[in-house]
Each structure stands twice: as C-alpha cells, then as structure tokens.
Amino acid sequence: MLATIMYGAGDVRMETVPDPVLRQPTDAVVRVVASCICGSDLWPFGSMPRSEQGRRMGHEFLGVVEDVGTAVPGFQVGDLVLAPFVWADNTCDFCREGLQTSCRHGGGWGVDGVDGGQGEAVRVPQAQGTLVKLPVAVDSELLPSLLTLSDVFCTGHHAAVSAGVNPRTTVTVIGDGAVGLCAVLAARRLGAERIILAGRHKDRTDLGREFGATDVVAERGEEGVAAVRELTGGDGTHAVLECVGTQAAVDMAIDIVRDGGTVGRVGAAQYRQVPFGFDTFLRNITITGGVAPARAYIEELLPDVMEGNIEPGRVFDRTIGFEEVPAGYQAMADRESLKVLIRP
Amino acid sequence: MLATIMYGAGDVRMETVPDPVLRQPTDAVVRVVASCICGSDLWPFGSMPRSEQGRRMGHEFLGVVEDVGTAVPGFQVGDLVLAPFVWADNTCDFCREGLQTSCRHGGGWGVDGVDGGQGEAVRVPQAQGTLVKLPVAVDSELLPSLLTLSDVFCTGHHAAVSAGVNPRTTVTVIGDGAVGLCAVLAARRLGAERIILAGRHKDRTDLGREFGATDVVAERGEEGVAAVRELTGGDGTHAVLECVGTQAAVDMAIDIVRDGGTVGRVGAAQYRQVPFGFDTFLRNITITGGVAPARAYIEELLPDVMEGNIEPGRVFDRTIGFEEVPAGYQAMADRESLKVLIRP
Known part of the structure; x- marks a missing residue:
C-alpha cells in the first residue's frame, strides 16, 4: 500500500510499504477513508535530521474496518471508525482517569511497527479500546468535522x-x-x-x-x-x-x-x-x-458534531489525494493552507 | 511600642516605634497577643541588603481589638481576633473568588505605613474584611493552633x-x-x-x-x-x-x-x-x-482546630518574648528551632 514517509526536513515521500495484517488478537486493520496533516507534523518537516529509514507519518484518521482480531468484540468488518491520535487499551488506570495518552499498554502511530495515519491502511493495536464507531455513512458530509475529533478539535x-x-x-x-x-x-x-x-x-x-x-x-x-x-x-x-x-x-x-x-x-x-x-x-x-487525551472526549463531543451544532471541519481549507501529500506539507509550512484533508 | 525591624541579613532588632492609631474609618488597632516567625522571614534574614531605614517584620498574629474605626461594624474593642498574612477588603471580585492575596484594595504587613505582626500592636487596614473573630478566651490553650491559621497551616x-x-x-x-x-x-x-x-x-x-x-x-x-x-x-x-x-x-x-x-x-x-x-x-x-489566600480558608478550618481534630500548633517548638526575637530568628535559621512562637 501507499504510505507517507518523512526522510528529513522538507523531504516527504509517498512510498509503497507492506500491507498491514493482524498481528495480535487485539488488532484491527482499518482502510483509511480520510486523514490529514497536523500542525505538529510541521515541526519535523522543519527540522528533522536526515534518516535513511525514514519515519511513517500521520496520526489522525478515520476509515472502514477491513479485518478484526478475535479479541475485538465491539467491531465488525465494514464498520466506519475513528481513531484518536494515540492508541490505548481504554481500561488501565490512566485510561479510566481519562488520560489515554499515558495508557500503560498504548502507544503512538507510525512507530514500533504500527502504521501511520497518512497511508492507505493502518494496523490498529488495542483496537477495542482505541476505535470509536461513527454513526454515519462513508460518504457523509460530516466526515471532515468527525475527523477533527481524532486530534485537532479534541x-x-x-x-x-x-x-x-x-x-x-x-x-x-x-x-x-x-x-x-x-x-x-x-x-x-x-x-x-x-x-x-x-x-x-x-x-x-x-x-x-x-x-x-x-x-x-x-x-x-x-x-x-x-x-x-x-x-x-x-x-x-x-x-x-x-x-x-x-x-x-x-x-x-x-x-x-x-x-x-x-x-x-x-x-x-x-x-x-x-x-x-x-x-x-x-x-x-x-x-x-499537555498532549490531549482525545479518546476521553470523543463520546462527549460527537453529538454536537452529529447535530451540526459545531463544525470544526471548517478548519480544512484544502483537500488532496495521496500524490499531493508532499505539496500539502509544503502548503501548510508556507501558511498557504490552514489544514490539509487527505482523501485517498 | 516595641516592634521587630530587620536592617539586613542577620541583623534583627527590637526597637521602639510610634504606637499605631486609627488613620482611616476602615482601620482597627489590635494589641498583639501571639505572633511568630515565618520560614519566609528567613529569606531576607539570609540575604537582605543593608538598609538604613530597616524593614518592619511579621505577618502572622492574633490579638485583642484596642480601637476600631467607624466603618468596621463587625468588631468591638476587646474582641480576640486573628489576622491572615495579608490584609484585604474581602468584598472585591478577587476576594469573592477566594483570592484575597490579589485583593484590589489589600496589601501586606510591615510596608507602606502598616505595622508588622512582630510587635506590640498593629494598625489593621480594611479591618472588617481582614480580621476573623476567635471564639475563645485570650488565655486559651488553642491559641498556638489558631495562630497557624494566619499563615502556616493555611x-x-x-x-x-x-x-x-x-x-x-x-x-x-x-x-x-x-x-x-x-x-x-x-x-x-x-x-x-x-x-x-x-x-x-x-x-x-x-x-x-x-x-x-x-x-x-x-x-x-x-x-x-x-x-x-x-x-x-x-x-x-x-x-x-x-x-x-x-x-x-x-x-x-x-x-x-x-x-x-x-x-x-x-x-x-x-x-x-x-x-x-x-x-x-x-x-x-x-x-x-502560590501565595496562600489564608483569609479564604480560615472559617473552613477553624472548627477542626476548635474541636481538637487537628493540632497544627504543634509546629511551634519554642516560645519566646520580645527580647529574644533576634535569637529566635537565629535559632530558626540554624535549624535549632522548627517554628518560634512570640508571646509579648
């Protein structure tokens, strides 16, 4: 599949990487429907030292469940789901306190063998705790605003x-x-x-x-x-x-x-x-x-997005496909774009 | 009257200063029954530059009302009262929020013509808002614990x-x-x-x-x-x-x-x-x-002191008269004494 890899400051490329597969019974694989570039991605885009291996990018995405492990009872293939910008079991003491960013069994996207969100698909660890089912169709006009619940609005x-x-x-x-x-x-x-x-x-x-x-x-x-x-x-x-x-x-x-x-x-x-x-x-x-425990807030904020009371998706002022991802980074770095939505 | 004046690091003296009198209708004059030396007094005792004029010391005291202005309806001559370690009107927006340390009409002890607490008497500005009546006799054994509500326990x-x-x-x-x-x-x-x-x-x-x-x-x-x-x-x-x-x-x-x-x-x-x-x-x-708004806490803490549920006065491990105040500073600076109670 295609995925976004940063090799150093100013050097973002779309490259072919292995398709994700289930590794643990707690995993799911999600086919990305919408992703985006984060303001925090601009820090490495401005200063990352050159790397041979590169760094998988993206931590905000929603998509359709493509495969699901045996220990993920709440989700089925075909579900439209949102991922917060860190994954977490949502059951440990930190998670129960609403601090999923410090989950004892959680982690970040794009590192340690976990895919980034700016790609065609993602293996989601701790999928039962991480994912939130979205009560809309895959072609809903609400997707941009729902995507902001992954990170930026939370x-x-x-x-x-x-x-x-x-x-x-x-x-x-x-x-x-x-x-x-x-x-x-x-x-x-x-x-x-x-x-x-x-x-x-x-x-x-x-x-x-x-x-x-x-x-x-x-x-x-x-x-x-x-x-x-x-x-x-x-x-x-x-x-x-x-x-x-x-x-x-x-x-x-x-x-x-x-x-x-x-x-x-x-x-x-x-x-x-x-x-x-x-x-x-x-x-x-x-x-x-500090870093926002988005997972703690999604259920509370979802109804206001669903009912149209708030439209945080208006922060997206550009929509691009994968081929334009490098240009999307540059546009945000140059302040030509506020926030870039990626639709594969 | 006698009052404590610091002229520089290590130089604390008891000197005769003018007796306080009412200056504003919102003032009261309090005859000090118990005062003490604060850990924060040790910072200037360790490092204060030499001063010709000196600095009046002490910001924790309780005593008996000796004179009271016409705009202080809640207090009478003879009342035993506690003063928190800053004075405040207790009516402005900051005070209503429980932040009497930022009172719009408040200030500190020992500066700007206001007496310090380590002396025989104190002119108390904004007396109606500042003072708290103590429901005990002047010879109560609870006085040390009550005095801690001025600062250290709060x-x-x-x-x-x-x-x-x-x-x-x-x-x-x-x-x-x-x-x-x-x-x-x-x-x-x-x-x-x-x-x-x-x-x-x-x-x-x-x-x-x-x-x-x-x-x-x-x-x-x-x-x-x-x-x-x-x-x-x-x-x-x-x-x-x-x-x-x-x-x-x-x-x-x-x-x-x-x-x-x-x-x-x-x-x-x-x-x-x-x-x-x-x-x-x-x-x-x-x-x-930050600096504690003691005034906001006194009413809440007073019952537990009165009922003996807590005995914060146990932090006092030495009681001295005025003549020993300079030695009291030294004892605290040398860690020979935890906290010194002053009984004039």
Whole structure:
C-alpha cells in the first residue's frame, strides 16, 4: 500500500510499504477513508535530521474496518471508525482517569511497527479500546468535522477544559492555527462569552470570529500583552489557551493570564523552561494541559458534531489525494493552507 | 511600642516605634497577643541588603481589638481576633473568588505605613474584611493552633487544595519545615491515605508521621526522585506539595509527580524558571498554587482546630518574648528551632 514517509526536513515521500495484517488478537486493520496533516507534523518537516529509514507519518484518521482480531468484540468488518491520535487499551488506570495518552499498554502511530495515519491502511493495536464507531455513512458530509475529533478539535477542547473555561471565565486563545481556532470553538461551546484570539492572519482570525472570538489581537510579544491587558481593564483573562508551543507563546500566556487564572497549553512544547518565579507565585497562576487525551472526549463531543451544532471541519481549507501529500506539507509550512484533508 | 525591624541579613532588632492609631474609618488597632516567625522571614534574614531605614517584620498574629474605626461594624474593642498574612477588603471580585492575596484594595504587613505582626500592636487596614473573630478566651490553650491559621497551616492547606488532594490521591510533600508538616496534616485532613514526606531532619519527620505521613524519604535530588518512584511502583504521586521554594525542590516536584498529576507549590519561589518542556507536556503535568489566600480558608478550618481534630500548633517548638526575637530568628535559621512562637 501507499504510505507517507518523512526522510528529513522538507523531504516527504509517498512510498509503497507492506500491507498491514493482524498481528495480535487485539488488532484491527482499518482502510483509511480520510486523514490529514497536523500542525505538529510541521515541526519535523522543519527540522528533522536526515534518516535513511525514514519515519511513517500521520496520526489522525478515520476509515472502514477491513479485518478484526478475535479479541475485538465491539467491531465488525465494514464498520466506519475513528481513531484518536494515540492508541490505548481504554481500561488501565490512566485510561479510566481519562488520560489515554499515558495508557500503560498504548502507544503512538507510525512507530514500533504500527502504521501511520497518512497511508492507505493502518494496523490498529488495542483496537477495542482505541476505535470509536461513527454513526454515519462513508460518504457523509460530516466526515471532515468527525475527523477533527481524532486530534485537532479534541486538542482545542483539552486546552479549554484544562484551563477551566466556563460561562463565567474570560478567555484568550494564543494562535490562529487549526488548534487555536478549534480552541475558540471549544471555549464558545463551553459557554465563554468573551474570547480574545491572538493571531495575525486575517483569513484565519475571520474564521475564529465565526467560531466565537469576540476580539482579535494581532500584536505579538509585549505589544500583544499590552493589547490583551487593555481589553480586560488591565487584568488579563481567567483562562489562556496556548495553542502554538513556542517559548514566545508560553511567555505571553503567562503574562496575560489574570491573577488566580490558568494557562491551558496544548501547543507541542518546543521550549524547555517556563518563566514561573516569584511574580507568578504571588499571582497564583496555574499552568496545565499537555498532549490531549482525545479518546476521553470523543463520546462527549460527537453529538454536537452529529447535530451540526459545531463544525470544526471548517478548519480544512484544502483537500488532496495521496500524490499531493508532499505539496500539502509544503502548503501548510508556507501558511498557504490552514489544514490539509487527505482523501485517498 | 516595641516592634521587630530587620536592617539586613542577620541583623534583627527590637526597637521602639510610634504606637499605631486609627488613620482611616476602615482601620482597627489590635494589641498583639501571639505572633511568630515565618520560614519566609528567613529569606531576607539570609540575604537582605543593608538598609538604613530597616524593614518592619511579621505577618502572622492574633490579638485583642484596642480601637476600631467607624466603618468596621463587625468588631468591638476587646474582641480576640486573628489576622491572615495579608490584609484585604474581602468584598472585591478577587476576594469573592477566594483570592484575597490579589485583593484590589489589600496589601501586606510591615510596608507602606502598616505595622508588622512582630510587635506590640498593629494598625489593621480594611479591618472588617481582614480580621476573623476567635471564639475563645485570650488565655486559651488553642491559641498556638489558631495562630497557624494566619499563615502556616493555611499555606499547607493551600498546597493540598490546589493540588487536588482527596481520599483517592497519593501525595508527596517536599520539605519538613513548618509549612511542609502543615501540608502533611492538611493532606491527611482532606482524606489522603498515602502521604510521602521528603525531609531529612528526623525530629521533624517524626512529627510529620504523627501528622499523617506514611513514608519518609530522606534522600534529595535524583536519589530522592528514585526513592519516591520506588515507593509508588514507578509512577510517582498524584499530588506533590512543594513546601520549600528552591529550584531543587520544584525540579524534584516535577520529577516525582504522576502523569496527569499536579504540583501545588507554596514554598516562596526563589527560582525564576521551572523545567516544563516536552516531557511534562506528554505527561499532562499541572503546576499550581502560590501565595496562600489564608483569609479564604480560615472559617473552613477553624472548627477542626476548635474541636481538637487537628493540632497544627504543634509546629511551634519554642516560645519566646520580645527580647529574644533576634535569637529566635537565629535559632530558626540554624535549624535549632522548627517554628518560634512570640508571646509579648
């Protein structure tokens, strides 16, 4: 089958790899119907050292069950299923606490003999715990929005949930990428009425306004901090959803959060330290979040997607086939595309 | 009256200062019955640059109302009252949220014309919001435990509350000072059954065991991390209460918290940065806490002190008069005394 392999920064290729087969009774094989490129894929696309073996890419996909092991009683061949961006048994203590990203028997896509999502098919370990059946047909117009439950919308939701967003909290979202826009949508869904979006790409912040942002701050750094403080009477906002992952973004988050408030970070951390000394101590600031346990949120978010109350799939502004995957990476890296949907 | 003034590292003197008088209708004047020296007083005692003017010391006290302004309807001359370690109006939005340390009209003791607690009397601004009436006589044996509600026990409680301690969480407390021991007691009070105390002074950790610690780890640094991990099957604990404030302590806290867990920090932060990069991102670690809003907790904790369910006053291992205050500082700095009670 065809699969996406990255051999180093800027070098993504579609290549033929062995078709996946069941290896364990807990496996399933899923034929991919829709996949996508993640903002986090751009980090290796920008900086990955050259590799002879390459790295299988993709961790967001939905598709049709093609084969199923004997220890996967909940799924049948032909089921349309969604995979969250890590696989997990969904029964261990971490999973029961809603932290499937730390599952004792789980792991990531594209490593250790597990396929990536940007390919024609995927062997899914721990399929019973990992997969979620989708109650739609394979040609449903809801597929793009359902696909966001694999990662990007759940990641925005995780930022909002971990930062304690509710109808009484003011919110700033840092970053107008797909995760940031999903964080706006998630904060609005949780009832926030004042949502400041910090981003400088007008086409993206315009979609952010449609998702629920009430204010847009285009400035960065100190000017951005000043702008958010001015919008909030000097206080900053109760919740800050950090959706970029750079040092500048997390520094800004800490500078604009209100005393007693919370930074929910979901941008893949490219920094090693956060400034969290005596000033933040006096202000009782919290930093939380991390990699989103999407599996914990899918059932809760699915009805709102099914009923059309939210349309997170609007973050996809380009749909490509496999032959265009390398160009899709480049388009996202060049900020020509917000998020790329792959339909094999 | 006599008051404690620090003129630089190691230089604490008892000096005569003007008697406090009402300046605002919202003031009260309180004659101090019991005060104490705080672990946080040891930071300037170790490093304060020499000052001609000096710094008024003390932020924990209880006493008898001696004079009261016209805008303080809830108190009368003769009332025995407790003061939390910052003063606050207890009506602004921050106070209503339980963050009196960020009160819009509040401040600290010993600065800006407000007396410190280590003296014969104190002018209390915003007295109606700040003071709490104590339902005991001035010669009650409960006074030491009641005095801990001014700061040290509420600070330990804040660590436990902000870290989400409950009967289902395992807990590590870093630090066997008075705050750390109070954090053990607070965690036990909140139902924690497994409480690991990281400390290396046996007399202190022995009191920690009486307060509820189930395990003691005397090792520090990497060995301390390994010891806590070994005690917890490799996982670390759900909650880590950081009660020291050094870089080493906060680094250790992050290394021993379980995936998805929370570090509640209440040690006055002497560090500027915390290591909070990709590893902690993947583990969904939270850092929270800060300076404790004692005022928010006093009413909740008071009954357990009154009924003798908890005896946080046991952290006081020495009682002195004013003439011994400089020696009291030295005793605490030399670790000869855990916490010093001052009875004028």
